Amino acid sequence: MTDGLRNLDPSLRRAWHPLCRSSEVTEAPRAFTLLGERYVTYRSGDGDARVFLDRCPHRFAPLSLGTCEGDTLRCAYHGWVFDPDGVCVEIPALGENATLPARAKLKRPAAVTESHGMVFVAPDPPLTPVPSVEAAYDPAFQKGDLPVLESRANAGLLADNFLDMAHFPFVHVGTFGAGEAREVPNYTVIREGYTFTAAYEHDFANREDPGVAEGIRPLVQRRLLTYRYTAPFHLELAIEFLDSGGTNVIGFFLTPVDDETVRIYSSLWRDDLGGSEQRMRDAIDFEVAVVNEDLELQSQFEVLALPLDITAEIHTRADKTTVELRRILRDFVGDARSL
Ligand code: FES
Numbered sequence: 001m002t003d004g005l006r007n008l009d010p011s012l013r014r015a016w017h018p019l020c021r022s023s024e025v026t027e028a029p030r031a032f033t034l035l036g037e038r039y040v041t042y043r044s045g046d047g048d049a050r051v052f053l054d055r056c057p058h059r060f061a062p063l064s065l066g067t068c069e070g071d072t073l074r075c076a077y078h079g080w081v082f083d084p085d086g087v088c089v090e091i092p093a094l095g096e097n098a099t100l101p102a103r104a105k106l107k108r109p110a111a112v113t114e115s116h117g118m119v120f121v122a123p124d125p126p127l128t129p130v131p132s133v134e135a136a137y138d139p140a141f142q143k144g145d146l147p148v149l150e151s152r153a154n155a156g157l158l159a160d161n162f163l164d165m166a167h168f169p170f171v172h173v174g175t176f177g178a179g180e181a182r183e184v185p186n187y188t189v190i191r192e193g194y195t196f197t198a199a200y201e202h203d204f205a206n207r208e209d210p211g212v213a214e215g216i217r218p219l220v221q222r223r224l225l226t227y228r229y230t231a232p233f234h235l236e237l238a239i240e241f242l243d244s245g246g247t248n249v250i251g252f253f254l255t256p257v258d259d260e261t262v263r264i265y266s267s268l269w270r271d272d273l274g275g276s277e278q279r280m281r282d283a284i285d286f287e288v289a290v291v292n293e294d295l296e297l298q299s300q301f302e303v304l305a306l307p308l309d310i311t312a313e314i315h316t317r318a319d320k321t322t323v324e325l326r327r328i329l330r331d332f333v334g335d336a337r338s339l
């Protein structure tokens with residue numbers, strides 16, 4: 001690992017990754033790739049998302065071409081039927097009451113769960129927790145999902161980018177960056193296991209606050225930014241507007257797809273839109289434009305790897321969150337390898 005952490009590092013099998021959105025799992029089997037392996041997913045009659053390797057154990061045909069029959073999945077090639085636990089329960093070519101081969105079982109990931117509208121998968125027993133966004137449990141917040149984005153990128157570098165505070169005035173000139181202060185205020189990072197939190201308060205020009213035009217509040221106001229990171233590639237940024245009120249939360253959940261591809265699942269939680277669907281759509285469009293500014297740069301990196309050797313790059317006091325990201329991932333990779 002001289003280059004750093006690549007998308008297909010085997011240690012990443014021991015963590016949770018989003019495979020797809022819950023809404024994409026239906027009765028019709030569908031394939032999604034994660035860590036270089038293709039999985040088939042379908043929703044069984046009991047409502048659970050079922051996930052298996054997309055390969056029939058008979059002749060390795062893609063099971064995603066098959067059909068769901070109640071709780072079971074029938075392969076499109078020779079019609080073998082598998083129950084929701086992946087055990088073969090019928091081989092049409094053998095007729096009725098046949099003895100079925102004991103090895104006729106689908107391979108499945110160690111753990112599957114649904115959270116925040118996504119299906120999370122851990123290929124091997126996970127060391128990290130499932131990411132959890134507090135605002136999702138608060139009824140004051142309305143949720144909006146960004147379209148799923150896919151890009152040439154490294155998941156570690158992209159997590160670094162979403163935690164980074166110093167790039168706003170440069171990368172985001174076309175969206176929110178123009179008026180942003182260049183200096184990053186001092187802040188502390190609090191680590192807990194494979195997660196950390198970092199928070200700071202700063203002044204900003206609140207041009208969207210109608211109270212400014214009405215003369216109720218000054219243009220320059222206070223806001224509190226809180227970053228919460230969960231290894232390997234999940235993070236949440238909460239922006240609390242301390243003067244005008246309201247909180248915006250954005251969550252990023254990154255899937256290492258193959259060596260050079262990342263899928264980005266992102267959702268917004270807002271308590272300041274008055275339930276308006278239109279305002280949520282506008283917020284989503286704006287956020288997509290912001291993420292595309294990031295991807296334009298991230299997709300161009302020559303080496304798609306996140307350095308975990310702290311001496312390889314140059315760090316400043318403005319980079320504390322992204323240094324902690326490297327430390328946690330270095331520990332995670334070490335822990336996963338020692339197992
Ligand atoms: S390959 Fe699936 S039943 Fe033969």
Ligand SMILES: [Fe+2]
Pocket residue numbers: 161162167171172290294
């Ligand atoms: Fe950015």
